[in-house]
Amino acid sequence: xxxxxxxxxxxxxxxxxxxxxxxxxxxxxxxxxxxxxxxxxxxxxxxxxxxxxxxxxxxxxxxxxxxxxxxxxxxxxxxxxxxxxxxxxxxxxxxxxxxxxxxxxxxxxxxxxx
Amino acid sequence: xxxxxxxxxxxxxxxxxxxxxxxxxxxxxxxxxxxxxxxxxxxxxxxxxxxxxxxxxxxxxxxxxxxxxxxxxxxxxxxxxxxxxxxxxxxxxxxxxxxxxxxxxxxxxxxxxx
Numbered sequence: 250x251x252x253x254x255x256x257x258x259x260x261x262x263x264x265x266x267x268x269x270x271x272x273x274x275x276x277x278x279x280x281x282x283x284x285x286x287x288x289x290x291x292x293x294x295x296x297x298x299x300x301x302x303x304x305x306x307x308x309x310x311x312x313x314x315x316x317x318x319x320x321x322x323x324x325x326x327x328x329x330x331x332x333x334x335x336x337x338x339x340x341x342x343x344x345x346x347x348x349x350x351x352x353x354x355x356x357x358x359x360x361x362x363x
Numbered sequence: 364x365x366x367x368x369x370x371x372x373x374x375x376x377x378x379x380x381x382x383x384x385x386x387x388x389x390x391x392x393x394x395x396x397x398x399x400x401x402x403x404x405x406x407x408x409x410x411x412x413x414x415x416x417x418x419x420x421x422x423x424x425x426x427x428x429x430x431x432x433x434x435x436x437x438x439x440x441x442x443x444x445x446x447x448x449x450x451x452x453x454x455x456x457x458x459x460x461x462x463x464x465x466x467x468x469x470x471x472x473x474x475x476x477x
Contacts, residue, residue: 253406284467289469291467291468291469292452293467294465294466297464305462339406341406347463349463350395350463351409352407352465353406354399354406356404356405
């Protein structure tokens with residue numbers, strides 16, 4: 250079983266649409282993250298949740314809304330998609346948010362906004 | 364703010380060649396440093412880390428030494444294999460609001476040919 254799984258793997262959509270990316274981890278970790286990898290391959294943190302509570306919220310447009318129904322899931326909903334949202338989005342988890350910095354990543358969701 | 368700079372790729376080598384991927388960082392103090400690797404179609408995974416100056420991280424034949432004088436953490440391997448073909452990310456850990464946050468470089472693609 251994949252430790253951190255995210256769906257879909259590829260997402261192609263039109264500008265203005267609303268879409269969601271789902272992420273699940275079966276490692277029993279407390280902390281989950283969303284990272285965005287832009288066209289220049291820089292990987293930037295967007296959000297982090299610890300036991301369903303938001304702990305890191307970088308400067309991200311409020312069109313992006315993360316939701317954590319339980320500590321094993323962290324979904325990312327994006328409203329009114331724009332061309333600049335095209336990127337690869339990675340979900341990750343770690344055992345906790347303070348003592349263990351080892352991250353376990355999903356394989357990414359490539360979002361293309363046309 | 365804190366940042367990580369890596370050499371641009373792709374790096375193309377023949378099997379058994381010596382590998383160096385340069386990484387330098389800008390940060391306040393002495394953050395923990397990491398190398399993550401992303402194999403094709405997979406998420407990033409931790410390769411090695413070093414938590415203080417002069418520490419050497421090593422794993423799978425790869426090594427990197429934390430050099431505070433040059434603020435560098437270059438990745439090396441004496442003899443690369445085709446299976447080492449991947450994207451390599453250098454990262455540093457920053458504590459933000461009491462929580463761990465990893466700041467990544469842009470990644471360097473390595474292609475090893477037989």
